[in-house]
Amino acid sequence: MPKIKEDVSNTIEIKKSKFITYLHRSQSEEDAKEFLKLIKKKYPDATHHCTCMIIGNIVRSNDDGEPAQSAGHPMLNVLLHQNIQDIFAVVVRYFGGIKLGTGGLVKAYSSSIQLALEKATLTQSMMFHEYKISFSYDFIGKIDAYFRKNNIEITSMDYNDMVHYTYIVENDISKDILELTNGLVKPVYIQDIEKEKII
Known part of the structure; x- marks a missing residue:
């Protein structure tokens, strides 16, 4: 509503x-x-x-x-x-x-x-899914471009020996991420989050 x-x-x-x-x-x-x-x-x-x-x-x-x-x-x-x-x-x-x-x-x-x-401005509560991915720096260009193109919100970024992103989506994008990285990066589901979205 x-x-x-x-x-x-x-x-x-x-x-x-x-x-x-x-x-x-x-x-x-x-x-x-x-x-x-x-x-x-x-x-x-x-x-x-x-x-x-x-x-x-x-x-x-x-x-x-x-x-x-x-x-x-x-x-x-x-x-x-x-x-x-x-x-x-x-x-x-x-x-x-x-x-x-x-x-x-x-x-x-x-x-x-x-x-x-x-x-x-009207908003509506929507259910989002939170995921985490960890990947090598080789994939950063591809993954960043995909996230930008699809307007996916990254809630945290951590750069160490590997890159770690936490992101939220309305629909599961695990298949896309696996295809993009030849099966090397597998998103890990964390939780469902209710969030307000401008409509």
């Missing part, structure tokens, strides 16, 4: 009303509440601070005085539609004097979240 890599904010203006959106990556409801306190402190004179969250099994929204189902729920729908996880969203509204009506509010709040999401 996608998550935002880091917090994002975005501001839009509709018929003189200002909508300031914050997307906050959050692991707990307590953290979300603390973040809301900070936002309310930053914008104490705002007309509304509408919120929604998807944190683990907690899926909730709050209209904060806007007509029922016109703010928090549309915000939440955008996040649910994109399957975003571990997120707390706040839209701060400064009323500009022109009423938007329920339909206008739904559109404004959902657009606020959508536009903020477009600015966000």
Whole structure:
């Protein structure tokens, strides 16, 4: 499931009303509440601070005085539609004097979240496999070229009497390494690692 890599904010203006959106990556409801306190402190004179969250099994929204189902729920729908996880969203509204009506509010709040999401970098947890290889210096050119070409992440390098690389991959490349080195270099599996990858 996608998550935002880091917090994002975005501001839009509709018929003189200002909508300031914050997307906050959050692991707990307590953290979300603390973040809301900070936002309310930053914008104490705002007309509304509408919120929604998807944190683990907690899926909730709050209209904060806007007509029922016109703010928090549309915000939440955008996040649910994109399957975003571990997120707390706040839209701060400064009323500009022109009423938007329920339909206008739904559109404004959902657009606020959508536009903020477009600015966000999304990540996803992926399972990687960690391997180690040891080889003579004769193969360093071939192996380095292969790793570069295939964007394989080397997590540690050690140069002694032999070269030792630890690397992580999504798919096993042992067959390629064996072919590349005429069967002389055999990758040794270490463990599986869960890692976030930008999507």
